[in-house]
Amino acid sequence: MSDARSRPTIGAPLRARDFRLMWSGNLISRLGDGVFTVAIALEALQVDRQATGLAYVLAARAIPGVVLSLLGGVVVDRWPRRTALLAADLTQAAAVAAVAALIAMHSVALWQLVVMAVVFGTADAFSGPAFMALIPELLPAEQLTQANALNSTSNELTVNLIGPTVGGVAVAIVGTAAAFGFDAASFLVSAAALAAVHHRSRPAASGKSVMAEAWEGIHYIVSRRWLFVLLLGAAVANLVGMGPYFVLLPVLVRHVLHASPLVLGLVYASAGAAGVLASLAVARLGSPQRLVEVMWAAYATSGLLVAGLAFVPNAWLAALLVAGSAGAVVYGDVLYFTKLQTSVPVHLMGRVSSVSYVMVGTLTPVGMVIGGLAATVIGARAAFLASGLLAAACGLVLLIPGARTMDAQP
Incomplete structure (x- = not known):
């Protein structure tokens, strides 16, 4: 671990104008996403009170993100990354605005x-x-x-703390249409900030086919045993843990504990508060010596806390366990993203990050559907217990030979 006195502060990246603009726009966009998190859950449960309806909506967002992510990585390694972000912001603004209009007309x-x-x-x-x-x-x-700690801190503040709180209040006072409208506007703010970024770099043409370039990202990951095993373990953890969690939490809070939309927003917000603290801890302490072991210890701890949601008597204790679980995940994620960015060549970053996302996220939509079905068949409490214990058990991947050695292994 490096000397804290010589380590850059968490605010140091903001001195760079272009990063500051990108970060600021993303901050507003992510605040909108936090509002969206509560609004979409409440609207889906309003339109179809079954947990499976919410599961289908969440899975519908996750599936194309996984299926197209590899193509997305190739594209952003061929085209300006700023342009890809601009296009995504404008597309999402249009989609959310359309749904806001439908809800306002009571025809969604x-x-x-x-x-x-x-x-x-x-x-x-x-x-x-x-x-x-x-x-x-x-x-x-x-x-x-x-930079990663700063992004994680701002994301937790907006997506998981302030955003859900604002979303819960907004839905309770003015309804979901206004909440969706706010999210649409936040994407436009982000697009404006990106348009002001001066950086116009375009990756050099490789002359290779899309499939050949995609294979380079796959080969990089497969040749590093620690990374390949970590991603496989994370994929299974998302299937049994994170995927069901997205569906089970609003069902538990609203249908089992009978809490209000505002309380649901506050439960989501507790995760954001813990995520902020975890991000600040990484920024202060830096990366640990035994990075892979620490990451998996954090992820396993998160699973055990999720299992504890099976026994909560009220939403406030649920919020406490959600906070601990989220903080552990964020701590591990910041370490992972930093390691990836400091070890992967810049010209491969888009492809390696997209292959990572495909590997980790492929089973998440399946987990969402399983979570919805489990909540219907065995109840949210029993589903949380099974989900959390299975997710924690994924930490046993450390027993696989080579899982702790950060070297390339042809």
Whole structure:
């Protein structure tokens, strides 16, 4: 661990104008996403009170994000990353605005929420790799840990703390149409900030086919055993843990604990508060010596806390466990993203990050559907218990030979 006195502060990346603009626009957009998180859950449960309806909407966003992510990684390694982010922001703004109008006219149906989610997921497939790949272009390598901690902190504040709180209040006072409208406007703010970024770098043409370039990203991951095993373990954890969690949490809070929309927003917000603290901890402490082991310890701890949701008597204790689980995940994620950005060549970053997303996210939509079915068949509490314990058990991947050695292994 490096000397804290010589390590850049968490605010150091904001001295770079282009990064500051991108980060600021993303901050507003992510605030809108936090409002959207509560609004989409409540609207889906309003349109179709069954947990499966919400599961279909969430899966509809996740599936194209996974299926198209590899293509998205190739595209952002061929085209300007800023352009990809701009296009994604404008697409998502249009999709959310359309649904806001339908809700305002009292004519929204579940299938329309599913269509909007598909459009959202398609844009995610390009914006995710583009955002991650653009950061190393705008900042020196020694500031990447702080940049990732800053992004994680702002994301947790907006998506999981302030946004859900505002979303819960907004839905309770003015309804879901206004909440969706706010999200649409936030994407336009982000697009305006990106348009002001001066950086116009375009990756050099490789002369290779799309499939050949995609294979380079796959080969990079497969040749590094620790990374390949980590991603496989994370994929299974998302199938049994994160996927069901997205569906089970609003069902638990609203239908089992009978809490209000505002309380649901506050439960989501507790995750954001913990995520902020975890991000600040990484920025202050830096990366640990035994990075892979620490990451998996954090992820396993998160699973155990999720299992504890099976026994909560009220929403406030649920919020406490959600906070602990989210903080552990965020801590592990910031370490992972920093390691990836500091070890992967810049010209491969888009493809490697998209292949990583495909591997980790492929089973998440399946987990969402399983979560919805499990809540219907065995109840949200039993589903949370099974989900959390299985997710925690994924930490046993560390027993696989080579899972802890960060070297290339042909």
